[in-house]
Amino acid sequence: MSLTPQDIARIANLARLELQPDESERMLTQINGFFGIVEAMQAVDTTGIEPMAHPVAAIQDITLRLRPDVASEPNQRDLNQRSAPAVERGLFLVPKVIE
Amino acid sequence: MSKLVQGYEVVIGFETHAQLSTQSKIFSRAPVAFGAEPNTQACAVDMALPGTLPVMNVGAVERAIEFGLAVNAHIAERSIFARKNYFYPDLPKGYQISQFEIPVVQGGEVSFFLEEGKETVRKTVRLERAHLEEDAGKSLHEDFIGQSGIDLNRAGTPLLEIVTQPDMRSSDEAVAYAKELHKIVTWVGICDGNMQEGSFRCDANVSVRKPGGPLGTRREIKNLNSFKFMQQAIDYEVRWQIDQIEDGHAIQQATVLFDPDTGETRAMRTKEDAADYRYFPDPDLPPLVIGRGWVERVKGEMAELPRVMAERFVKDYALPEYDATQLTQSKAVAAYFEATAKACGQPKLASNWIMGEVSRRLNASEMAIEQAPVSAAQLAAVITRIQDGTINNNAAKQIFDLLWAAGRILGEPLGADYVERAISEIDEIIEAKGLKQMNDTGELEKIIDEVLAANPKNVEEFKAGNTKALNGLVGPIMKASKGKANPGQVNALLMKKLG
């Protein structure tokens, strides 16, 4: 299979990336080049195989660890926001959100 | 057969987001209290600062299990957290951690009573699933010229999203379902149910179709934050859709908002590519495993559920199903009833008084039963005295009024001695106000003779066979006894004397 310029445009929008025309072209060629080596993977028969999320699940069951319901984080707003591009009265500012 | 609107069948499904009443966020240790200063309750994890990772809160899982048990659902032994990817300023990570293919709660049902014309019918709405996920932050559009302010305090608050099958056929059913669901989550105590603060948010998927026809295209009404608006919004939406179709327009799938001011719904500016969330299992979170033992333990520690309690009331107190359901609208009412019934041994009388005199007064003064100025013990004492013939109903009502006005509540918890004290208190009032029922035959006969002598005409008519004439005699007798005569006794004596 190979991607079309439309695919590139759709995905770029999904991923919120502005691509210049030449970038899109290069992207298309390179990603299609990569999908050339993906074909081999498609051929593999994986019926009945469980997908592996945590690698060590190959030898033991790895399950979610749960923490006690305790609120212990102090307010560190100023420290947490010190690298924010735009903050006013403790709020992150962004271009108007229209609903 | 469900009732039609202009020949159309209405089809409604619900998605409800219930904020779970935990201390900390679902994946971080930040607090979840409502109304704090912007971003003071958003820690590094909630702000999605680089390098942060989620760690699951056991309290959220526990509440999901409680809900599953409350609606007879299957609790998945193994469920998966997935990432729902989309860009939005109130979504700090650029994805929401939710559950997609394998939710923690599967199936289940919610049933409730609904007035249909004269009779009350029982309806059941099937649940499709309930899954755990994190809430988003808030965008504030006011007072930032051309910009929005983002507050992430709410980001990461644990949510249980409860999804129904499209089983509702009218706005009445929809509202009744929502109220019942609200009752369940607050009763079980997994959600504070505060709709204004957004702790219990309902989205309604509404479509219409010709009976027997294929399902119509649905429009989703978002964030219905009061039962009143819910009804208005759905009714408006149904009319709107029918008009569109009648005018030959096809319904476009859309997300709409209800505007309480105009009473109308309007389509939201649809989030672009909302259709493609690129779900995949969150590699930061291994599968959530819930052992049978855990479920059993939760079941053991859970408060008695409303429907179970209602069934018990029918069985133990021989109450009609309707009474039982009414008395289990809230834990407080149920507790008040049981205390009263136990103390006076007259469940049906207790039920009548609570559903009648008590709730009437509460509604009039917009009070919750917790604030009722008359305690269960006092009500029980009043009922006891009616039952043993010491007072009659209208005397009882007078006493109840006095107690209500006085607002002196005997201390809880109820113990045998509280009931005793309540009774002696009532007896004092009966004594002081002289409301004791007249059971002294001699005195009563004297009154009756006087009345008979004073009303020969009625006596004649009665003897002539006009039974109505008796009322003309009973009235004056009760009056002469200052309402203390035992009506039954009066009748008996009259019959004897005139018979």
Added chain:
Amino acid sequence: MTTSNLHDMTVAELAQALKSKQVSAVEVATGFLARLGGNPHNTFLDIDSEVTLAQAQASDARLAAGTGGLLEGVPVAHKDVFVTRDFATTAGSKILTGYRSPFDATLVQKLGASAQGGAGMVSLGKLNCDEFAMGSSNENSAFGKVTNPWDTARVPGGSSGGSAAAVAARLTPAATGTDTGGSIRQPASFCGITGIKPTYGRASRYGMIAYASSLDQGGPMARNAEDCALLLSAMCGPDLDRDSTSLDVAAEDFTASLNQSLEGLRIGIPKEFFGEGLAADVRAAVDSALREYEKLGAKLVPISLPRTELSIPVYYIIAPAEASSNLSRFDGVKFGHRAKDYTDLVDMYKKTRAEGFGNEVKRRIMTGAYVLSHGYYDAYYLQAQKIRRMIADDFQRAFTECDVIAGPVAPSVAWKFGENANDPVADYLADIFTLPASLAGLPGMSLPAGFGAQGMPVGLQLIGNYFKEAQLLNAAHRLQQATDFHLQKPAGV
């Protein structure tokens, strides 16, 4: 002791010298800071001598009080994907220019101030790397390429290229690195140093800026196996309330078994690692190293890892898919770069990310978003995760016949800059020998095995079963006792 040869000392030697007060932490720090002037090989992204010297003074105080940590006062430098409170953190990306984390990564804590329970190492700063750890040549850093100390016309490898080059050029005795598909092992091999990636889940990922969550694992890079053992002992251990993928496996003293005999050790030789894709000079060096092992009493056992080639598409589906999601938080709202001019919110996102991310990162975000997009998930991501399990099972089968697996780290020695510039797939193919262990989450390491064409270093890869880091370090240490490849240093260092 003169401070002139401090930089030639190993971590173990420095720790000893500091404990025995032959030298002070401030002297050591000053000595290394002096070498960083002009930022040789463009290895460092942030240096702050005040911070470093303050840490050194604290170490001297603890050394004087006899309360020092295991590695008190020994310098270390961190790959820039580890967030740090006292130094800027960029992950080699423009999108994080000037970012200051409010907290330290768990591994930074564990190696750092002993007052907070760390090993007491003194941080020299942050090391250059491929942007968000995506790359195998370090050409993808937004802050300029790192050059290979053995030949500045050649790449140092990646993505932990700054770490490898800094250790090789004796700019720091040790460094941290991260390995997602070979990012510790391959640069270690290209720069002639030693590096180990532990079992996935053994070292905390908290504070490691995520590239591919199910693969990322931090580890030490140093000049020899003993030093790696010292650092890894401090870095491992559960981080139960910060990282849900961290395993509840107790920390270990990996130096304890370094000297065990290799008599009877079964070393598996996967035939797939010695195909025609392997350069002759690399093969020769690896073969000679394997012969050394036989001299040490080990037995070479032929094995097969039949899905070795599949690991390339599988990895390059899984890693970009996870990355496309992990990198969504870089949107110009909460931290880092935001575009100057934009028309609305969506435009702000698109321009911010277009300006902030480099080509390789964009490429992987696009690939990842595509394979997860509607209708493709099953065919790509799910299929890849299934084959991933088959690959892990292949290893378990292999480990019934052998104790450790050995082979080359990369098909060739470090290549010249620009060789693969316009062909990313060529870079991907060069990862073939490191990807299988990454996908299986197995511990793997690289140690100097000799030199190839133009005197460029060649690394030997050792892969162990889960939690067998000690066995790998033991095997590596014994080889280093018998050879001197790890003692060689680039000309002019």
